[in-house]
Amino acid sequence: MERYENKRRWPRFAAYLPVQCTVLDPGKADHRQVTGMTLNIGGGGIALLLGETLALGIPIMITLGREEPIRGHVVWTDRRMLTFLKTAVPHGVAFEKPVDASWVQQWVSQGRRRAHVRAPVLLDVEFTPAGTGAHGTCFNLSQGGMFIATEHPSPPGTEVILRFALPSVAAPLSVRGRVAWISGQDREASAVTGMGVQFLDLNPMDTAVIGTFVDRLRPDVSAPDASPRLRSARGSRRARR
Template sequence: MTTDITHADYPRFEAYLPVECAAPISGRPSARLIVGKTRFVSAAGLEILMPETLPLRTPMTVRVAQGDPLRAHVVWADQGTPTPAGTRVAHGVLFEQPVDPALVKQWVYRGERQAYARVPIRFPVEYGQAGTAGHGTCTNLSRGGMFVATREPAPPGSQVALTFNLPNLSHTFSMLARVAWMHRDETKPETTSGMGVQFLDPKPAEGALIDALVDRLCSEMSLALDSSPPTTPSH
């Protein structure tokens, strides 16, 4: 294995992507498949959230977003983080050989696209901006932000401090966000006023909780679409 390469030698980027890890089983010739999700990617390796803890130096083959297999090994493992999908453990995985930076750009691009997949959901949100406080309702959520329906949206470009609880979770989220856009039309009271906000550097544990919830809701929406009966064209 290559030992003179570290994660610090290459810039890393946040990207949440599906990853398959084939790790050996002690005493057996076959490998077992562990499905996880990347949290950070670089040319040197990955930070992967897995449903179990693997020993240090465990060799494996990883496939990011159904790409080509890459040989790697575990260099560190963190404590588990509870999520709506169960406990997830962060692992540092180092490639045996650095990958092409162009491949890393592809991963980041895919991660950015997935970060803006929105799911409909409703829960109360409190926010503060420039010494004033307000409240509203989140009506859709993504890994990168949310839309807050409120009668008094903050102006675009401003920073707001958000406080909220996700459904069925006791943890209270407190994070900064930037107002990307706002909508308020006093001439049309029937339209929903509010603001689209982008999360600013959420805590890793809170990001994992949001990510797991969005994943679960996306899966439920896909199953609902797959199980819906086909429409019959009218004549």
């Protein structure tokens, strides 16, 4: 695999966005459609996760959001990886013509905004502050972090290791984070006790997995009434202890 790292003339920026590719198979009248996720973007090319391995040199048309398709060709591929998309293959695509810097800036901004889009979930989470294990329930999730309902939140600034499993993902995720804020310490009956955790140094694969999971939830799931579900989750948690 040749990455052309030393030959790049355009900087790359991390951006995790859904993408659709039209594979222009030579000699075939019908063009295949392949969906995936971006890993990074630059003026001269893009790195993608796709559900199948494309041949080196094959031309493709890449569509990001509502922008016009961009023509390019595959210049490298890597080994298949396990992700939320079951398995995915990293690809490097060089654009036939460099794109304007304003387009790159727009794509990167979309990725950053997407990182703060949250989806309501109910996931068991194990968190490990200062070498001790504790449990809670994740109430909402984004690429940037999560809110964990727990009767014993860690103080703001505490670094924690979060372990949680997403439906349809074979292996649980282990993510480093920092407690940004806590709630429910005023002892009001309606307050939800818990903590907001910001992810730290989330790797591209985990970012893509979480982003895809959040995207699949948001169109179909309305915001739940938190209180009854929280009481149920807490009750079942105490019962297991």
